[in-house]
Amino acid sequence: MDKVVTLLAPGGIEQLQVSEQAPQTPAADEICIRHDAIGMNFLDIYHRRGLYALPAYPAVLGVEGAGTIEAVGSAVTALKPGDRVAYAGAPVGAYAATRLLPAARAVRLPDDVPSKVAAASMLKGLTAYMLLTKTYRVEPGTTVLIHAAAGGLGSILVKWAKHLGATVIGTVSSEEKADLARAYGADHLIVGRDADVVAAAKALTNNGGVDVAYDGIGAGMLAKSIASVCPFGVVATIGQAGGPIPPVAVDALRPGKSLTHPSIMAYITDTPAYLAAAEAVVGMLASGITATIAREYPLEEAAQAQQFLEDGRAAGSLILVP
Numbered sequence: 001m002d003k004v005v006t007l008l009a010p011g012g013i014e015q016l017q018v019s020e021q022a023p024q025t026p027a028a029d030e031i032c033i034r035h036d037a038i039g040m041n042f043l044d045i046y047h048r049r050g051l052y053a054l055p056a057y058p059a060v061l062g063v064e065g066a067g068t069i070e071a072v073g074s075a076v077t078a079l080k081p082g083d084r085v086a087y088a089g090a091p092v093g094a095y096a097a098t099r100l101l102p103a104a105r106a107v108r109l110p111d112d113v114p115s116k117v118a119a120a121s122m123l124k125g126l127t128a129y130m131l132l133t134k135t136y137r138v139e140p141g142t143t144v145l146i147h148a149a150a151g152g153l154g155s156i157l158v159k160w161a162k163h164l165g166a167t168v169i170g171t172v173s174s175e176e177k178a179d180l181a182r183a184y185g186a187d188h189l190i191v192g193r194d195a196d197v198v199a200a201a202k203a204l205t206n207n208g209g210v211d212v213a214y215d216g217i218g219a220g221m222l223a224k225s226i227a228s229v230c231p232f233g234v235v236a237t238i239g240q241a242g243g244p245i246p247p248v249a250v251d252a253l254r255p256g257k258s259l260t261h262p263s264i265m266a267y268i269t270d271t272p273a274y275l276a277a278a279e280a281v282v283g284m285l286a287s288g289i290t291a292t293i294a295r296e297y298p299l300e301e302a303a304q305a306q307q308f309l310e311d312g313r314a315a316g317s318l319i320l321v322p
Contacts (some may be wrong), residue, residue, distance in 0.1 A: 012049025062094025
């Protein structure tokens with residue numbers, strides 16, 4: 001019997017229950033994966049809280065993982081037992097030692113990409129790909145503002161943006177995290193939860209503002225992000241780790257600024273788009289542009305891991321290991 005972590009109902013970490021599940025047989029177009037590692041994301045917390053409702057409860061959280069195929073369905077021809085694969089996106093259900101997955105969601109891993117790295121990086125890498133190439137095409141000369149630059153997504157965003165030739169301004173909550181973000185390649189750091197982000201961003205850009213800002217903080221930070229971009233610049237709001245986002249006045253977008261709310265889960269629902277993005281991400285992982293693993297937790301300690309992530313204490317990505 002294998003371990004599985006089940007969300008009984010929306011709420012706090014007390015709603016997460018560890019139990020056992022019997023072996024599962026894949027349907028014709030499915031595979032069964034034995035996880036080496038399971039990635040954790042703030043999206044898991046949104047699902048647990050009920051901010052983004054799941055279809056039914058009890059439910060199994062988790063949207064990314066990596067491991068080895070144990071069995072394939074009768075219609076699966078491109079994959080076989082023993083293949084190492086990773087995946088991200090729907091269907092939700094990664095918090096388990098083994099799981100069934102549509103074969104079309106699995107991406108083969110090269111030998112030089114460890115499973116733990118892939119599990120920590122796939123969804124964040126896909127998000128970085130979407131933000132840096134689709135939401136706003138970052139290129140040499142672009143100046144970007146990345147909030148939580150030492151976090152799970154922030155670390156891979158900083159590295160990938162630098163790979164594309166951008167100047168990176170990051171925000172972090174402490175000097176310790178500033179050191180990490182510098183190691184990832186950030187050119188400038190704005191340090192402290194109470195820092196004047198707008199004034200600092202303007203000072204670093206000769207009062208012009210950044211070209212694009214990536215804001216996963218939400219709450220009052222979004223207004224500061226909007227004020228930090230240049231005329232005709234873009235702000236992407238990608239989360240609300242700091243709290244709910246208040247209404248945004250249209251006048252705040254003068255002159256010509258754009259506010260976008262991209263969803264990685266929606267973007268990778270399209271299978272061809274997902275596979276193209278995943279191929280790019282695996283290439284980046286092989287080159288060393290990965291998320292940084294801050295901590296590993298046993299699968300049975302998923303509740304404690306979620307609390308650590310929710311408290312904003314993680315300088316990097318968290319993974320669960322069955």
